[in-house]
Amino acid sequence: MTQRIAVLVEHLEGQPTDVTFELLGLARRIANTDGASVQAYLFGERVGHLAESLPADSVTVVEHSALHHLAPEPTARVLAALLPADLPRLLLVPNTSLGMDVAAWVAAALEWPLVAYCQALEHRGSRLVATAQLFGGKILADVTLDERPTVIAALAGAFAADAVNPGAPGKIERRDAPAELAALRTRSVVLERPEAADVDITRAEKIVAVGRGIESKDNLELAEQVAQALGAVLAASRPLVDAGWLPRSRQVGKSGLKVKPKLYFALGISGAPEHLEGMKDAELIIAVNKDPKAPIFGVADYGAVADLFEVSEALLERLEG
Ligand SMILES: Cc1cc2nc3c(=O)[nH]c(=O)nc-3n(C[C@H](O)[C@H](O)[C@H](O)COP(=O)(O)OP(=O)(O)OC[C@H]3O[C@@H](n4cnc5c(N)ncnc54)[C@H](O)[C@@H]3O)c2cc1C
Structure with a gap:
């Protein structure tokens, strides 16, 4: 079976965020070297149409009202339900306020290794080496990945984006929402935007x-x-x-x-x-x-x-x- 490099698609107000395309670019570069494919996980409520704009070989879509705002608990529960069967080589998650929680949750739930605050990921010989920031970037740690599926929480802005779909849209596969979404312990109520800035x-x-x-x-x-x-x-x-x-x-x-x-x-x-x-x-x-x-x-x-x-x-x- 072809190995997969999986990416969690983060989206906000109906649009994938910039870091999503950065992670898809990273996944593509790793996949090209390893002969793997790129799989995107797209969760939300009525977000299926976004699948066609994602530069991935396959897009796994789960839609449910509990995923209306991408909040950590429902997102992590869907991933924890799907990943044991999908078994990607890597799960790339943005190291954002959402992704930090999701990455930690999934890694703990599945007992997969986690590299957080990842600013580089590259092949060195036959090994994949991730560089993680420790102590707010004062120390950089090189982590050599073993063969186990690994969660990588990658920093926004650290990787080049892959914004262009490289051909026909990937295969789109819809999956049922797992039963766990019916018994969530947290609920996302409202999205509060910070005050508009004077300049961006x-x-x-x-x-x-x-x-x-x-x-x-x-x-x-x-x-x-x-x-x-x-x-x-x-x-x-x-x-x-x-x-x-x-x-x-x-x-x-x-x-x-x-x-x-x-x-x-x-x-x-x-x-x-x-x-x-x-x-x-x-x-x-x-x-x-x-x-x-x-x-x-x-x-x-x-x-x-x-x-x-x-x-x-x-x-x-x-x-x-
Ligand atoms: C958790 C955490 C998060 C942080 N986040 C940020 C962040 O997001 N952004 C950030 O900037 N900092 C952040 N900091 C603070 C950071 O550690 C530094 O304290 C801060 O960046 C220093 O700012 P500075 O370079 O303006 O001041 P200083 O370090 O005091 O440097 C002033 C410089 O000006 C030079 N200078 C003085 N007079 C002149 C002159 N007349 N002409 C030319 N040069 C002159 C001096 O030689 C000196 O190098 C964070 C710290 C922590 C702990």
Whole structure:
């Protein structure tokens, strides 16, 4: 029997989330090397039509009113009912607020190994090796997978997406909802969206990001001028947001947002691991910092050991003069 790499499809308000396509891309790359196929698990209420847009060889659809909002308990119970018979080589789940709970539940219920916070998964020789973040990314652990089916909770933004269906839609197979859905202990009542953000920094092509080196809220005006002159949006490290100088929607990093702009211009940011996690995949990183040992220079394509105020003034003169 052909091995399968299975992916849990996460969807929100009728659309698969971006991380779903990232996991399907990852599954496809692993499957191509192993001669395996890609199987998507699509659960929800009236979501069957989404199956045709998924780049998978087969899509297993389970529909039930208890799956109206994808909540951890019903999602995990469906997976725990299906997986012992399906026995995929891997189950890829997004390491999101939903997926973290689902992955842990399924792994515990089936006694399968779990690699959480996975940021890389690749073949090394005949083995699959997953790289997991520990202690908020301060330590990276390489985990060599054995032959057992394994649950991987993969970080959003860590893998390239596979958004295009590679040909005819995969085989769509509908399965009955398992009886366990009739006796759930939790109930999803309402989906509350966070307040609309002033700008969406995750979609910005250019970002000027400021850190504690900016010294005071008043100095943000200078950074804003630099951002405007470059056609960029202003973002920040966490301390500035914690201080209330900028809204949470502008925070880059582990507890903020992950960004992948074409340009990330970092002014007075040290480059703590929690910050790097949110921006290290930017196409071009330019950092200005007074401290030549600042870790931000470890990920920067270009760096200036300089005073951010002097650099900003000089840049404005060039761009506006
Ligand atoms: C669980 C957890 C989650 C976290 N999440 C996030 C997160 O999402 N995002 C985030 O950013 N942080 C996060 N942090 C905080 C993180 O650990 C760092 O404390 C934070 O990123 C530091 O911000 P900073 O670089 O602005 O400040 P600092 O580390 O204080 O760095 C300021 C830098 O400015 C430089 N500087 C000072 N003056 C000038 C000048 N005039 N010109 C040029 N350079 C100058 C200094 O050399 C220094 O390198 C998190 C921490 C934890 C524990």
